[in-house]
Amino acid sequence: MTLPVTMQAAVLAGPGDADAFTLQTVPTPQPGPGDVLVRVRACGVSYRDIVERNGTYRRDVVFPLIIGLEIAGEVAALGEGVSDLKVGDRVCSKAFSACGQCKYCRSGRETTCRRRQPTRGGYAEYCCLPQDVWVRTPDDMPFETSCALGPGAGVALNAVRDTAHVQLGDTVLVTGATGGVGLPAVQIARLAGARVIALTRSEDKREALMTAGAHEVVVMAADGGFARAVKALTDGEGADVIIDTVGSRVWNEGYDSLALHGRYAFVGQLFGEDISINPARIFFKRAQLLGVGSVSRAQLADVIAMTASGGLKPLVGKILPLAEVAEAHRLVEKAAVIGRVVVTP
Ligand SMILES: [Zn+2]
Known part of the structure; x- marks a missing residue:
């Protein structure tokens, strides 16, 4: 050439x-x-x-x-x-x-x-x-x-499979679920055998999220609240895993939505604010706070294969x-x- x-x-x-x-x-x-x-x-x-x-x-x-x-x-x-x-x-x-x-x-x-x-x-x-x-x-x-695939599904695979270690039977809440990482995270958590709750800000995205594989969609309240809705869907327990692609603005409600022994995976920070928490709330909940960053060659190769086989869309x-x-x-x-x-x- x-x-x-x-x-x-x-x-x-x-x-x-x-x-x-x-x-x-x-x-x-x-x-x-x-x-x-x-x-x-x-x-x-x-x-x-x-x-x-x-x-x-x-x-x-x-x-x-x-x-x-x-x-x-x-x-x-x-x-x-x-x-x-x-x-x-x-x-x-x-x-x-x-x-x-x-x-x-x-x-x-x-x-x-x-x-x-x-x-x-x-x-x-x-x-x-x-x-x-x-x-x-x-x-x-x-x-x-x-x-x-790399910056989208690859990062989602890193978050769901390799960092939060989502297991068959877990309940997973994905914030920013219609986003570039959120949407594949919904699909991958479902493929992993989890019950998937997708969080979005607008009612008109509900159908697309159900089509993508969410079992339930929670639309954020006007005041930003969603923990009550997540608890209501989980017998008051909360989600075992939170894949958070939004960051600081959903932190308080997100942490309230986390079940005992839950894993909170931080994938994105769309805004600049800090978050704060009393450390006692972390150990009372036996929570794990996890940082997810980018995608490896092996993870990218895996999502290419998952897409080629039709599992990931x-x-x-x-x-x-x-x-x-x-x-x-x-x-x-x-x-x-x-x-x-x-x-x-
Ligand atoms: Zn190196």
Whole structure:
């Protein structure tokens, strides 16, 4: 394959609102040692994209910048030393690259690799990243489906199976259940044999959540309350596991909804506030508070296999051309779409 010298990309000159992107012709990146150049076919719009664009998230952010971390496409060129992929392979991304050598990488904890680098660059025709980012997908899996598997279903698998250790017969409450991690968490908890209660803010999302696999849907009250409803559904006991994709604003009600000996898994923090708790409430409840972070290559490979076999059904809400990336960001910010919003370069 001969590679074009230049490519189209949606570039951010600096932080701003959804209209801050400009479509530009820029040089096609060249793969260095260990890198893989991918022809991007689809890129999901994640919440991290929103906070990188608007300036809230500043870690390793240097403008001008091409963002986009939920990437799927075909391998277009290989850097020196890449042996486990070949040109033409279909791949999708995880949200960072790890070194593979440090003590965390060597003990199955690559998501905390000291030398991890964030994945970025999917809002372009080509994207060049270290080979560790890319995991192969089946030839018949649509790019729109595979692009968000890592940061979506992969993180949900990490939360439900590998961190909260959901067991057959557990009751699991998923907060932010229509979100990018919430929706696959509902599906995976159900596949694990749990009774799944999905929490949402709006009544009109009830049906989609039941279709996705929730046994019950709790719609948050106008004052943000939901613990009473969860208790009512669980004989007053509460949920054994909470997969919390929202963060501080559901913490008080969420902790009240947790059963004795329950596991509370923190997956997201959409707002900036702190939380507080009297430590006695943790030991009286014998609770476990768990941090969930990102997705490993093995977890991503597992959700690719679960999707290929039909067990997991990622929901694609809207597909837009890259030129309409501003509209895609507006839809994600308004939470106007259930399922992933995807742009196609
Ligand atoms: Zn490492």
